[in-house]
Amino acid sequence: MSSLITVGVIANPASGRDIRRLTTHASVFPTAEKANMVVRLLAGLGMLGVGRVLMLRDKTGVAALVLRALETHAAVGEPQRWPNVEFLDLPITDSVTDTHAGVAQMVRMGVDLIAVLGGDGTHRAVAAHCGEVPLLTLSTGTNNAFPDLREATVAGVAGALAASGLVPPDIALTRNKRLVVRCVAGPHKGREEIALVDVCVSRQRFVGARAVSEPGDIETLFLTFAAPDGIGLSSIGGAWAPVERTAPHGLHLTFARAGESGMPIFAPIAPGRLDQVTLRTCERFEAGHWAPLHAEHGTLAFDGEREIELERDDRYEIALDWAGPLTVDGGRTLRYSASRQLMRELAAHRR
Structure with missing residues (x-):
């Protein structure tokens, strides 16, 4: 895989924390858990060769916690490979405007994939500006009808396989209505x-x-x-x-x-x-x-x-x-990988 593979990450700091939690028993996704999910995503992406990740800054602490995890990972010299993470220098409004501007900038910078942590509303906001860049969907919202409920590490593996082209687009990606x-x-x-x-x-x-x-x-x-x-x-x-x-x-x-x-x-x-x-x-x-x-x-x-x-x-x-976004079909991508023994080939190549 090329180290030039670039993935954008949109982690909505407000998803899973809205007013509906006062009237329902929806899951809460605190800032620390979103940061942990991003870190687990980085592990999956990095081990399969994604070299660069672009993220947004925020005022709630998600980006700060990810940065702390990156510094700790570098200090202790862990063997797992993580991508280089860059935080985009964009204004922070703590509104959906951040998502719109961030996705547009990521597309301009040539990302191969955008991983989205949020609910239906967050994915809608990303879809409005992502064009033909595929989305890797992860549920952290209130209503999660559109995004997948999947462990972030596994999602990172599927995303890397799709972004690298190791799994062909007609297998890895699905067009949405x-x-x-x-x-x-x-x-x-x-x-x-x-x-x-x-x-x-x-x-x-x-x-x-x-x-x-x-x-x-x-x-x-x-x-x-x-x-x-x-x-x-x-x-x-x-x-x-x-x-x-x-x-x-x-x-x-x-x-x-x-x-x-x-x-x-x-x-x-x-x-x-x-x-x-x-x-x-x-x-x-x-x-x-x-x-x-x-x-x-x-x-x-x-x-x-x-x-x-x-x-x-x-x-x-x-x-x-049928002009909705392309999304990574995690199950289909990983089944194809297993049928072709892609993980064994990648492991052998790393020796």
Whole structure:
């Protein structure tokens, strides 16, 4: 492997620590654990030849703890190889702007892969700017429908195999669907947003704490996929009509208001919460055509977080396409490696 292989790391310092922990029993990912996950990721990447890692600085301590681990590793002279880590000199705002700017800079610097530690919202923010650079997904958020739940060391190994080309892209990488929402009339005409898992029309009039957590607030839901063992809003589709990530279509669901008739369904729309929703309709949502979003008031939520407050004259439309990010399929990558005995060859080469 070439020492020029470069991997970017986005570790959202705010993921897994939002207000939903006050109303649910979601896992908490403290700063120290995120730093430990990055260190374990470095071990997997470095042993398989990744020579350079780019990271962002932050004010919460993730970068500081990683730097301390790097200094300790160098001081004790551990035999395990770690990549050289560079911290990008970018402004720190402690907002999603850091992720947008950091990913854009990493792409400009020619990274071969971006490892993302976060939930659905973090991965959405990265996907908006990563272009054709593949993502290595790791769950550290509240709703983790999109990213993988995998040990960081193993993820690092899979990421290195993919970034190096030792496992061919058609094996290592998967193309994902996405939902695209655009405003075609009104004060926000021209605005465009994407979602990797779900777009929800919420009856809540204001963004507020952002999270869509009350089942009665859900008016309409569009899904790229719906796993039967998923969490978050997509679990509603998974409980009624599961859709694989590889399926050519998504789902379009509508929900009854209080007192209206429909089909009651239980679904885990948040960690530790099994809520009942009343489903009115559920249809396939085909890729490749634009459909109007019928909503005159309320909010639009993307991957579980409300972002747009609808105004009277706004007109939005939505489409499903296959222009979502490339992601590393860890299981498939490692199975290919085992079938070709790549680890044995790499070990022999290092002697």
